[in-house]
Amino acid sequence: MDCLKNQIRILNTFGIQLKNKTKMNTLPTKSDIETAHEKIKPFIHKTPILKSESINKLLDSSLFFKCENFQKAGAFKMRGATNAILSLSKNELQNGVATHSSGNHAGALALAARILNVPSYIAMPENAPQIKINAVKGYGGNITFCKATLEDRERTLNGIVEKTSAAFIHPFDDYRIITGQATCAKEIYEEMKNIDYLIAPVGGGGLLSGSILATKYFSENTKVIGAEPHGADDAFRSIRDNKIYPSVNPNTIADGLLTSLSKKTFEIIKNGVYKIITVKEESIKSAMYLIWERMKIIIEPSSATVLAVVMENPEIFYNKQVALILSGGNISPLFKP
Amino acid sequence: MDCLKNQIRILNTFGIQLKNKTKMNTLPTKSDIETAHEKIKPFIHKTPILKSESINKLLDSSLFFKCENFQKAGAFKMRGATNAILSLSKNELQNGVATHSSGNHAGALALAARILNVPSYIAMPENAPQIKINAVKGYGGNITFCKATLEDRERTLNGIVEKTSAAFIHPFDDYRIITGQATCAKEIYEEMKNIDYLIAPVGGGGLLSGSILATKYFSENTKVIGAEPHGADDAFRSIRDNKIYPSVNPNTIADGLLTSLSKKTFEIIKNGVYKIITVKEESIKSAMYLIWERMKIIIEPSSATVLAVVMENPEIFYNKQVALILSGGNISPLFKP
Numbered sequence: 147m148d149c150l151k152n153q154i155r156i157l158n159t160f161g162i163q164l165k166n167k168t169k170m171n172t173l174p175t176k177s178d179i180e181t182a183h184e185k186i187k188p189f190i191h192k193t194p195i196l197k198s199e200s201i202n203k204l205l206d207s208s209l210f211f212k213c214e215n216f217q218k219a220g221a222f223k224m225r226g227a228t229n230a231i232l233s234l235s236k237n238e239l240q241n242g243v244a245t246h247s248s249g250n251h252a253g254a255l256a257l258a259a260r261i262l263n264v265p266s267y268i269a270m271p272e273n274a275p276q277i278k279i280n281a282v283k284g285y286g287g288n289i290t291f292c293k294a295t296l297e298d299r300e301r302t303l304n305g306i307v308e309k310t311s312a313a314f315i316h317p318f319d320d321y322r323i324i325t326g327q328a329t330c331a332k333e334i335y336e337e338m339k340n341i342d343y344l345i346a347p348v349g350g351g352g353l354l355s356g357s358i359l360a361t362k363y364f365s366e367n368t369k370v371i372g373a374e375p376h377g378a379d380d381a382f383r384s385i386r387d388n389k390i391y392p393s394v395n396p397n398t399i400a401d402g403l404l405t406s407l408s409k410k411t412f413e414i415i416k417n418g419v420y421k422i423i424t425v426k427e428e429s430i431k432s433a434m435y436l437i438w439e440r441m442k443i444i445i446e447p448s449s450a451t452v453l454a455v456v457m458e459n460p461e462i463f464y465n466k467q468v469a470l471i472l473s474g475g476n477i478s479p480l481f482k483p
Numbered sequence: 484m485d486c487l488k489n490q491i492r493i494l495n496t497f498g499i500q501l502k503n504k505t506k507m508n509t510l511p512t513k514s515d516i517e518t519a520h521e522k523i524k525p526f527i528h529k530t531p532i533l534k535s536e537s538i539n540k541l542l543d544s545s546l547f548f549k550c551e552n553f554q555k556a557g558a559f560k561m562r563g564a565t566n567a568i569l570s571l572s573k574n575e576l577q578n579g580v581a582t583h584s585s586g587n588h589a590g591a592l593a594l595a596a597r598i599l600n601v602p603s604y605i606a607m608p609e610n611a612p613q614i615k616i617n618a619v620k621g622y623g624g625n626i627t628f629c630k631a632t633l634e635d636r637e638r639t640l641n642g643i644v645e646k647t648s649a650a651f652i653h654p655f656d657d658y659r660i661i662t663g664q665a666t667c668a669k670e671i672y673e674e675m676k677n678i679d680y681l682i683a684p685v686g687g688g689g690l691l692s693g694s695i696l697a698t699k700y701f702s703e704n705t706k707v708i709g710a711e712p713h714g715a716d717d718a719f720r721s722i723r724d725n726k727i728y729p730s731v732n733p734n735t736i737a738d739g740l741l742t743s744l745s746k747k748t749f750e751i752i753k754n755g756v757y758k759i760i761t762v763k764e765e766s767i768k769s770a771m772y773l774i775w776e777r778m779k780i781i782i783e784p785s786s787a788t789v790l791a792v793v794m795e796n797p798e799i800f801y802n803k804q805v806a807l808i809l810s811g812g813n814i815s816p817l818f819k820p
Contacts, residue, residue, distance in 0.1 A: 442812035475779035479816030
């Protein structure tokens with residue numbers, strides 16, 4: 147947990163301290179998202195949209211779950227990582243890609259790089275969860291372990307980039323990443339019409355801002371809601387007060403939602419989000435267990451925030467058609483006979 | 484566990500001690516299965532067939548998982564229960580249906596009865612798992628609790644049947660049930676051609692014997708394998724020695740596979756199975772965790788036996804097309820942050 151809290155501060159500053167080699171400098175357009183989708187399609191799964199009669203009955207609404215837990219590398223992050231790599235020139239690609247992360251971005255970048263046949267270099271804190279270290283290794287990523295301090299992670303990534311000339315891919319403060327994540331909501335709207343609300347979790351805001359752009363272009367009447375743990379409510383406060391708050395000592399089991407917004411994600415979310423709704427830890431746990439039990443699919447806590455929003459606010463969603471993005475499934479549940 | 488062991492002895496004798504009201508007395512034909520499938524289709528899910536690139540790579544074979552964990556009531560049992568109820572005459576139906584079970588048959592029968600608008604009466608041992616009691620209650624089944632002894636369960640069910648005139652539906656020693664379970668493999672063959680092997684778990688043998696019949700009628704070149712825990716290998720020994728062994732003190736986490744074969748299932752399996760292969764507890768656990776981790780779906784231990792068979796015998800399945808029935812997903816995994 148300490149490691150994760152450190153990571154937040156790092157991610158918040160990294161976008162500024164490290165220069166990307168190729169930039170996409172303007173807000174992604176409809177055509178950018180369409181082009182990105184065509185480009186990444188051969189390398190990602192078109193994930194299914196599932197519904198659960200029993201959960202619908204329980205909550206008196208019509209919920210459609212977009213299952214990015216079934217995405218390659220177990221999370222939506224694969225979309226952005228693949229798009230980012232495919233956006234690099236041949237020249238840039240030859241040196242591979244680099245990032246630092248103890249989470250799903252690391253695994254996704256390593257897998258996307260392997261599929262696209264370029265090397266990947268990941269700075270990972272020594273105390274990153276073993277399951278995530280194993281994933282990156284399994285995907286052939288070159289891990290450099292570092293201490294879980296801001297200084298050491300910066301130093302380590304800078305060292306990697308200097309040595310390898312690999313292209314740094316920020317987890318969310320990058321329009322190529324945001325464009326990739328936007329393809330998830332685009333797929334929803336291709337399959338479903340008349341969605342009243344789309345709910346996506348918000349951490350750094352890559353998925354939420356991508357979802358907002360896709361909604362603007364492909365389903366303009368849908369309202370987009372960000373789901374955030376009460377114990378990590380920096381995005382809620384940032385949008386309320388119109389300034390980016392850093393995420394200080396977040397306290398939640400939703401380990402994918404600990405980062406604060408970046409400049410690019412803040413701008414898009416500020417202009418396009420209907421609401422950010424915070425949820426209690428209790429609700430996140432209940433929502434996760436409910437999905438495990440009724441839908442028989444494994445989702446991680448960050449994904450459960452979207453259902454927690456509906457559970458805490460049934461009046462908003464009564465009789466509505468609601469799309470919920472289950473962002474990932476990288477968790478190791480235990481079995482006790 | 485003790486409760487489950489008791490249940491085995493009970494199920495083995497029940498078929499004889501209680502008379503069903505309407506019998507289907509001859510081996511189900513191709514047309515019986517086709518008719519049953521059409522009848523139950525509106526009330527069951529056509530479950531998806533999933534594959535996992537990473538598991539295929541790991542095991543050098545081509546595996547197709549038929550996901551009955553996504554079936555209504557969380558298990559294939561819904562197929563047989565629905566078919567059995569739909570096979571009763573109006574007259575018989577008016578008094579509802581009865582069974583005893585602490586497992587998936589109880590939940591499936593209660594749900595099928597609710598959907599078809601008839602009452603259901605379930606004798607459940609007081610020490611049945613809370614999650615299964617909740618499922619039956621949630622589906623509107625009328626539970627009569629009894630002690631976990633053979634005598635008390637018989638007495639309780641007989642009491643229910645006398646009082647209500649409900650029709651007793653045996654979990655597997657019943658051709659209507661076997662015919663219903665056969666629709667699962669039928670769906671596989673409708674979607675997939677050239678399946679070399681079909682693997683189904685074997686407990687009482689309802690699913691395995693249904694799968695054997697469907698294979699005979701719809702994919703005659705496929706070899707059908709039964710997967711059984713080494714710690715509950717009565718079916719393996721029964722087929723080897725050509726006599727039904729009771730299941731005495733079975734010891735396995737696969738709680739759906741504790742019963743022994745019945746007369747009807749034994750006859751079909753004896754004549755149609757390619758092999759019954761037993762697997763170690765270690766392999767069942769590994770297979771279950773592997774499916775949870777790589778496929779992000781929740782399956783119960785009984786389902787994991789089918790993958791355990793492939794893991795323990797890779798040489799048989801090398802480069803083969805293998806369909807595996809994931810029989811159910813009724814388990815409550817724990818989350819430890």
